[in-house]
Amino acid sequence: MCEVRLTGxxxxxxxxxxxxxxxxxxxxxxxxxELVVMIGPSGCGKSTTLRIVAGLEEPTTGSVWIDGxxxxxxxxxxRDLAMVFQSYxxxxxxxxxxxxxxxxxxxxxxxxxxxxxxxxxxxxxxLSALLERRPKALSGGQRQRVAIGRAVxxxxxxxxxxxxxxxxxxxxxxxxxxxxxxxxxxAGTTSLYxxxxxxxxxxxxxxxxxxRDGDVQQIGSPLEIYQRPANRxxxxxxxxxxxxxxxxxxxxxxxxxxxxxxxxAVPVPGPADLGGEVVLGIRPEDxxxxxxxxxxxxxxxxxxxxxxxxxxxxxxxxPAGDVTVRAPAQTPARAGDAVTVYLDxxxxxxxxxxxxxxxx
Amino acid sequence: MSVxxxxxxxxxxxxxxxxxATMAVLYPVMLVVKKAFEPGRQFALSPSPIPKHVTLEHFRxxxxxxxxxxxxxxLQHTVSSLAVAIATTVxxxxxxxxxxxxxxxxxxxxxxxxxxxxxxxxxxxxxLLMIPLYVLLHELGLLxxxxxxxxxxxxxxxxxxxxxxxxxxxxxxRELFEAARVDGAGPIRIFxxxxxxxxxxxxxxxxxxxxMTAWNEFILASTFxxxxxxYTLPVMLKSSVGQFSADWGQFAAGALLTSLPVMALFYVVQxxxxxxxxxxxxxx
Numbered sequence: 001m002c003e004v005r006l007t008g009x010x011x012x013x014x015x016x017x018x019x020x021x022x023x024x025x026x027x028x029x030x031x032x033x034e035l036v037v038m039i040g041p042s043g044c045g046k047s048t049t050l051r052i053v054a055g056l057e058e059p060t061t062g063s064v065w066i067d068g069x070x071x072x073x074x075x076x077x078x079r080d081l082a083m084v085f086q087s088y089x090x091x092x093x094x095x096x097x098x099x100x101x102x103x104x105x106x107x108x109x110x111x112x113x114x115x116x117x118x119x120x121x122x123x124x125x126x127l128s129a130l131l132e133r134r135p136k137a138l139s140g141g142q143r144q145r146v147a148i149g150r151a152v153x154x155x156x157x158x159x160x161x162x163x164x165x166x167x168x169x170x171x172x173x174x175x176x177x178x179x180x181x182x183x184x185x186x187a188g189t190t191s192l193y194x195x196x197x198x199x200x201x202x203x204x205x206x207x208x209x210x211x212r213d214g215d216v217q218q219i220g221s222p223l224e225i226y227q228r229p230a231n232r233x234x235x236x237x238x239x240x241x242x243x244x245x246x247x248x249x250x251x252x253x254x255x256x257x258x259x260x261x262x263x264x265a266v267p268v269p270g271p272a273d274l275g276g277e278v279v280l281g282i283r284p285e286d287x288x289x290x291x292x293x294x295x296x297x298x299x300x301x302x303x304x305x306x307x308x309x310x311x312x313x314x315x316x317x318x319p320a321g322d323v324t325v326r327a328p329a330q331t332p333a334r335a336g337d338a339v340t341v342y343l344d345x346x347x348x349x350x351x352x353x354x355x356x357x358x359x360x
Numbered sequence: 361m362s363v364x365x366x367x368x369x370x371x372x373x374x375x376x377x378x379x380x381a382t383m384a385v386l387y388p389v390m391l392v393v394k395k396a397f398e399p400g401r402q403f404a405l406s407p408s409p410i411p412k413h414v415t416l417e418h419f420r421x422x423x424x425x426x427x428x429x430x431x432x433x434x435l436q437h438t439v440s441s442l443a444v445a446i447a448t449t450v451x452x453x454x455x456x457x458x459x460x461x462x463x464x465x466x467x468x469x470x471x472x473x474x475x476x477x478x479x480x481x482x483x484x485x486x487x488l489l490m491i492p493l494y495v496l497l498h499e500l501g502l503l504x505x506x507x508x509x510x511x512x513x514x515x516x517x518x519x520x521x522x523x524x525x526x527x528x529x530x531x532x533x534r535e536l537f538e539a540a541r542v543d544g545a546g547p548i549r550i551f552x553x554x555x556x557x558x559x560x561x562x563x564x565x566x567x568x569x570x571x572m573t574a575w576n577e578f579i580l581a582s583t584f585x586x587x588x589x590x591y592t593l594p595v596m597l598k599s600s601v602g603q604f605s606a607d608w609g610q611f612a613a614g615a616l617l618t619s620l621p622v623m624a625l626f627y628v629v630q631x632x633x634x635x636x637x638x639x640x641x642x643x644x
Contacts, residue, residue, distance in 0.1 A: 048432040056538050089535035093557040102553075103543035150543070160542075 002067040002157040003075070004030040004053060009062035009231040011048055011214075022048050023214035026062070035184045035191040039237075040211035047162055047196045047324050049211070053192060054160050077106075081150035081158040088143045095133040096146050099324060103154045105241040121153045125179070141172040145179075152183060157161050159184075165200065177203060198238050202226070216220040228349075232356040235281045235349055241265050241313055244287065245278045246320045247353065259350075263319035264298045266345050269360050275342050277353035284313065286328040286347035289333065295342035298323065303339045316341055395612035403608045417614035425610075433596070434614070441575060441592040442621075444506050448513040448574035449567050456518050457563065460525035461551050463515060465537065475526075478519040486516070486579050497584060504586045512580055517570040524569070528562030529555060561632035568629045572622055593618045 011025040023045040030036045036045040044221070051057040053064055055076035063072040071079050090099050100118045109117075122128045125145045135143055140245040151159055161180070163175045181204055184191055195201055201208050202222045210217040210233075212224065217274070218230035229235035235243045248261035250268055256340060257268040259278055268274055288295065298317030314333055323341055333339050350360040366374075390409035396418055398404065398411040427433040462468075463475060493512055502508030534556065540550045556563070578594040585591055591599065595609070597614045600607055 005624045051503065054538075054542055056541065076541045077546065081542065083539070083542045085539060086532065087535050089539035091540075091554060092534065102545075106544040106549065150539075154543075187412075228461075 002191060003032045003065075004158055004192065005065040006049070006053070007063050007065065008317050009064070010054060011045070011052065011057065011059045023052075023059075026214065026216065027208065028216065028219075030192055032189060032190055033188045034205055034206040034210060035181075035193060035206035036207045037195060038211055039096070039195055039198065039201045039219075041237075042196065043213075044211040044218075045214035046196075050083075050160055050162055050192055050194045053158070054081060075190045076158065079158075080156050081160055082154050083160040083162065084144075084147050084151050084154040084164045086163040088147040088167075090143055090146055092135050095132050095134060096127060096138070099135070099146055100127075100131075100149050101155050103150065116275055117153050121149045124183075124330075125149045125152075125347070126336060131147045140168055141176065144168060144172075144176055148176075148183070152187070155187075155189075157190065159189050161191065161193040161195075163195055163352050165195070165197070165275045173197075173200075178282070180204060190294070198240070202238070210237065229281075229356070230358050232279060232281065232351045233343050235351070235358075236271050239323045241284050241285055241326070243281045243283050244323045245351075246282070246322075246323075248278050248280055248320075250274050250276060250278055260321045263295055263300075264343070266296045266343070266348065269350075273354075274350060274352070276360065279351040279353050281349035281351060281355070282347055284324040284341050286344045287323060287325045288342045288344070289325065289331060289339055291340075291342050293344075295344055298343060300339060302333050302335050302339055305333065305335050314339075369590050375461055392612045392615055396616050401556070401607045401609050415583035418607075418609040419617075420608045422617070423545050426641075429589070431589075434617075435451050436589065437591050437593050440506060440590055441594075441618075444509050444513065444592055445571045445574040446508075449508040449516060449571045451510065451514045452517040453528055453563060454625040455514070456525055456552075456566070457556070457559075458520070460522045461531055464526045464529035464608045465524065465547075475523075477524050482519050482523075486577075489516075490580065490583055493580070494583065503584055504590065508592060509581060509584060509592070510574075513570075513574045513577065516575055521566045521570060525559065525562055528559055528566075532558055537600070564629045564632040568625050570608050571625060575618075575622060 006026055006028045009023055009028075011023040013022060022043075024130050026045075026049065028049070031208050038049060040046050045160050047258075048057060052059050053066075054271075055064075055071070055074060059072065063070050065071065066079060066081070091102065094102065097118055100121060101114050104114045104117065118131075121130070122131055125148065127142070127145055127149060129266075130138060130142060130146075135146065138146065144167075147164070164180070165176050167248050168176060169196040177200060180193075188278055193200075193204060205222050207219065208222055212233055218225060218234045220228075220230075225234060226238050229238065232245065236245070244262050246264075248259040248266075256275070257267045259268055259280065260273075261280070266280070291297065298318050298320060300316040300323060303317050303322075304315040309329065311329055312327050312331055314327055314331070316323045316325060316339060318341065325341055327333075351357065351360065352359050387409065394409050394411045397414045397416070399413055399415045399417060423432070423434050426431045427436060434487060463471060497503045497508045497512070500508070502509075502511065536554060536558075537550060540554050545553065576594060577592075577599065581592045582595045582598065585595060588599070593614070597618065599610055600614065601611050
């Protein structure tokens, strides 16, 4: 059990354009025993942050704390963490057994213990039959298992995963995802996991850190992130198809307030501190082709119908902008049909148009 | 993936060109082979590469020739040559492996300068370096000694070896070094357990090159070695065709024998020239 903490971490690269910081004053805590996923578009600083924790890169300012100890000045070898690389980074001239045993040998573990630990890990990961093979004689999935095994066998304080599944095909990725979840559940080791894949983040994480341009956008559980995105960026980053965004202006009307956009108007929820221009976000599953309740109507026309099997995704142009709708497979609407889409007001996410921050 | 078959005229054209090029390369060699097996001391003027009569007399004479102290001369020069070439290779590879590792993997003040100077010193031809090297060897008391020659060859081989090996080390995936660092390995262990085994092909090729350079070198050896007993094979060969008498038969036989070790080494090392050992390290 071991907490990882970053305080005031900045990273500037020499010669980077304008000396722009990749990461600027980052404060993050990775609680003991949790699997925390850092996610964001490429260049957001997630891998750099991980490498700073690993000790493979030095922060320009700030400190890294592992288990209450400042390890900023320590080399990777003395931080007692294990890392799984996107490219696997197996030692090509060593057998699977030697790859797994490498770190234990460096620590001068007794040969009997090495054999025992390697065998146990190999069994757990289904590598027992491959121990005498070289990495080049393994498939991609097997290589990634070895890479994970190499980390697990050490029983480190912290696991670091740097986009470990990006090189695998979809089916294997699903399998390995469950494997990693199982390993984390069994070992309970604090894990930092970097990915750009929102499904990995949603399914694996105890907690998600969303990064953009080196800034933390939001920290929360997968459901919090999905249900209450802190700003428009987070809202647009999670969910497939992505959230719909409609521009509107808040105006007083009679006793209450309404947000009026092109072709629609919705009542502003009571306590919301809103005024002027707003952006309304609504997920495709909260848009329907059926009227009902207090749903708000928006007229439009279908431009594209994508059949996904269990459901269809309809792309609708409306005066307020393009709206994506997730609808049951039997929905009859075809491209070219005029339709009215209905927005569920209780499912709306309200963002300030200027600051893009969540208002309600 | 299917490869489109080229058209017949193109195939014929390409092969004709290759045949001519091969002939151009092989013909002089064949003339030497012919002379080595043909009786007589003179080079025949016939352009045919096939000897009319075959004899081993030149080889017999060469191998049985005795030096001033009654020793087998060819054997003695072979030993000199081998000693110089092997020592140069060992010294050169040992020093340039470590230097190239440092230059490839670490950033330190003076790194750029070191790399540039290693590049620049290779631009000077041996004949230009001859005089300063002569003075240096004289000062060190190493003139007319094989160890002096090893020193000279190493200094000329190291810059080249460093650059080749650095290029090879650069091509090893960065993640391997990082994985080893996270696994707890220090720079020296990484060098021994990761870099050296993976760089075997690069080291083999570089070693072959330094061996060849030292084995074939003539100008410096003939300048610095004055004692006939210490001559390396190229110097000895050249001395067998003097101004007044020239035994081209023995010369050709000697040249063939001299090229045998290099050919053998090429044969051993060739698999490294083709295959990469890093396959399977990272994806794909």
